[in-house]
Amino acid sequence: MGALPWLLLLLLVRTGERGRLQSWDGKDVVAVLQESVSLPLEVPADEEVENIVWSSHVRLATVVPGKRGQPATIEVTNPRYKGRASFPDPGYSLHISNLSWEDSGPYQAQVNLRTSRISVTQRYRLRVYRRLSEPRVTVNFEISREDGCNISLTCSVEKAGLDVTYSWLSGEDGVDAVHEGSALSTSWRPGDNAPSYTCRASNPISSIVSSPIPAGSFCSDPGYPSEKSTYLCVLAKGLLLLVLLVVLAAGLWLTGAPTWGRTSRMKKLKRNRLRLRKKEKPHPSLA
Numbered sequence: 001m002g003a004l005p006w007l008l009l010l011l012l013v014r015t016g017e018r019g020r021l022q023s024w025d026g027k028d029v030v031a032v033l034q035e036s037v038s039l040p041l042e043v044p045a046d047e048e049v050e051n052i053v054w055s056s057h058v059r060l061a062t063v064v065p066g067k068r069g070q071p072a073t074i075e076v077t078n079p080r081y082k083g084r085a086s087f088p089d090p091g092y093s094l095h096i097s098n099l100s101w102e103d104s105g106p107y108q109a110q111v112n113l114r115t116s117r118i119s120v121t122q123r124y125r126l127r128v129y130r131r132l133s134e135p136r137v138t139v140n141f142e143i144s145r146e147d148g149c150n151i152s153l154t155c156s157v158e159k160a161g162l163d164v165t166y167s168w169l170s171g172e173d174g175v176d177a178v179h180e181g182s183a184l185s186t187s188w189r190p191g192d193n194a195p196s197y198t199c200r201a202s203n204p205i206s207s208i209v210s211s212p213i214p215a216g217s218f219c220s221d222p223g224y225p226s227e228k229s230t231y232l233c234v235l236a237k238g239l240l241l242l243v244l245l246v247v248l249a250a251g252l253w254l255t256g257a258p259t260w261g262r263t264s265r266m267k268k269l270k271r272n273r274l275r276l277r278k279k280e281k282p283h284p285s286l287a
């Protein structure tokens with residue numbers, strides 16, 4: 001009973017699959033922004049070509065091959081391609097220079113044959129990419145005395161565009177991919193050796209790595225020249241100094257004799273401060 005509908009469904013799925021497979025028989029072409037690209041055209045050798053119509057969304061150009069060694073007649077109909085499109089003899093492939101983002105998209109060449117009076121269509125899909133610039137890595141880390149250190153690294157490329165993939169490489173040789181994706185979280189414990197990581201950014205036309213990031217150094221060497229840690233360090237030292245001064249002042253205020261006049265107390269305060277400064281001098285590490 002139930003077998004026939006299943007069979008029908010299977011047939012439908014099958015034909016659907018085939019339709020989808022057949023719908024894209026073109027060439028995928030990738031190219032670099034502001035550089036040039038050639039969409040190769042294969043013309044049947046034993047056939048006389050009447051004309052070739054190149055289009056992308058709208059008609060781009062018509063090429064009529066010349067007779068008996070004469071140059072072809074070329075008419076570029078889309079003004080966006082004027083001066084940038086050429087159709088080198090003898091294949092009449094489409095050559096586009098100074099590519100822009102807008103040049104991405106579908107292209108097709110319709111080759112009209114004279115003798116057999118049929119036309120052959122070739123399809124292309126052009127994608128334009130920018131060459132990636134060196135990735136930038138930002139480092140965030142949390143240090144605690146007991147747990148060691150948690151490090152998160154984020155990799156980015158300016159004006160990256162589409163189809164960019166990121167991966168992290170580790171080790172001196174930088175060949176082992178340790179993580180796919182732009183963000184890497186890792187941790188460091190006292191006693192571990194400090195690993196260094198490199199970010200690799202790739203798109204279909206380029207691949208570029210960052211300089212190695214000595215991630216462990218952020219944790220193991222507190223003096224590592226990192227903007228964030230220096231800033232925090234200065235802030236902490238400043239705060240400590242302030243607290244120390246407040247405590248000292250309060251202490252002096254409390255121990256000072258209440259019968260003294262304002263001026264004598266001030267004098268004593270000043271004297272004490274001077275003494276303190278002198279005391280502090282041999283121990284600059286106190287601050």
Ligand SMILES: *[C@@H]1O[C@H](CO)[C@@H](O)[C@H](O)[C@H]1NC(C)=O
Nearest residue numbers: 034083084097098099100101
């Ligand atoms: C390439 O195209 C850009 C605009 O897309 C234009 O500003 C530039 O002058 C062109 N360069 C050349 C060499 O034609």
Ligand SMILES: *[C@@H]1O[C@H](CO)[C@@H](O)[C@H](O)[C@H]1NC(C)=O
Nearest residue numbers: 142143144147148149150187
């Ligand atoms: C690091 O992360 C783990 C869990 O994600 C947490 O238990 C630990 O306290 C963190 N350590 C630091 C130093 O923040």
